[in-house]
Amino acid sequence: MTVSPNPEGQSRLIEEIIDKGICVRCGACVGLCPYFHFFDGKVVVMDRCDADTWNCLQLCPRANPEGDILNESGGIGSYKTVTMARATDKEIRETSQYGGTVSSIIISGLQSDQIGSAVLTDRGGATSPEGRLARNRKDVLDCAGSRYSASGSLSILNGCIKDGEDRIAMVGVPCQMEALARMRELMPDGEERYGRVSLKIGLFCTWALDYRQLDAFLKKEGVKDPVNKFDIPPPPSEVFRVQTQGKWRDFPLSQIRPFVQKGCSFCQDMTAQEADLSVGTVEGIEGWNTVVLRTDKGAEIFNEAIEEGWLETQAFPEDNLEHLKEAAQNKRERGKKSIIKGVRGQAWE
Ligand SMILES: Cc1cc2nc3c(=O)[nH]c(=O)nc-3n(C[C@H](O)[C@H](O)[C@H](O)COP(=O)(O)OP(=O)(O)OC[C@H]3O[C@@H](n4cnc5c(N)ncnc54)[C@H](O)[C@@H]3O)c2cc1C
Known part of the structure; x- marks a missing residue:
């Protein structure tokens, strides 16, 4: 960058x-x-x-x-390989969002001592989801699953670096991976501070929701119990799923889209290009993750999780790869258009 x-x-x-x-x-x-x-x-x-x-x-x-961040060579940026993966551990698979690849890599890294801790996002409760420093399997499982609203978790990274933490893994959405790259490159002591992040796992992201608007909407719709899980199944489903006490409720995405954060419309990165490895769903194949391996570090820790028996893999279908690149490129084009339209006004001058 x-x-x-x-x-x-x-x-x-x-x-x-x-x-x-x-x-x-x-x-x-x-x-x-x-x-x-x-x-x-x-x-x-x-x-x-x-x-x-x-x-x-x-x-x-x-x-x-x-x-x-715009690597014009392709919609998903530079990478070594793209593969499919999922957890072998039953508890991880049941607790996680899709295949549990992210949680498995973190647990594997903590147990082999490749990483000392990981900045994750908790499930929230009375207030929004927030960043949390995880040090063991229980912490990781407490944070498993996707909350489709922003958690500000880089604040936890800033705090734990101040406290002297080292060998940190950071899990975050594309804007967080970009901010982290900027921190390392631009702050006078950036290398010394953010060089302590030894692994960056990026999550695919199309947008995130404004937590307070989503929360108010769900309360108005009678969703009062704590939400165990959210899901946005791939197109053409067009639903936003909310699970409370084991029961799913589906809302049309058209009801949820108004809560998308305004700032997300300027984002051009769907697959977290600044990460060591990026993880998302696999369209049409339930219970598996797409994994984009980008750096030597990303490949090393991913392969170690396979060798230690935490992950199993399968070849990524060629059609899915083409479709992923197209979707990522479309997000770039939309972001660029929003910028050119100057919706942000003076900020772009
Ligand atoms: C806002 C958002 C939008 C997303 N949009 C897409 C999309 O369009 N397409 C797609 O393929 N995938 C998307 N994902 C990624 C997807 O939901 C899964 O996180 C990813 O596939 C990893 O699955 P897993 O089973 O390995 O996750 P798990 O093993 O369950 O791990 C998920 C990890 O995500 C972290 N996390 C949860 N919520 C947040 C958050 N708000 N911010 C930062 N980290 C968080 C948790 O700490 C946990 O470590 C999105 C995720 C988020 C948070």
């Missing part, structure tokens, strides 16, 4: 990103200074700051439309 420092500060971040409602709540700006906090699904500003470090603006994936 090629990035250039942006010589502006907190006031621009507030005016152009937070006040315009296009913050994607990745959490990159939280935990670096006392002025930002993540509260119930949103980044809130505690006070104005006139420091001349400007980290917050430079790191923001929405404040930097030129932040060239």
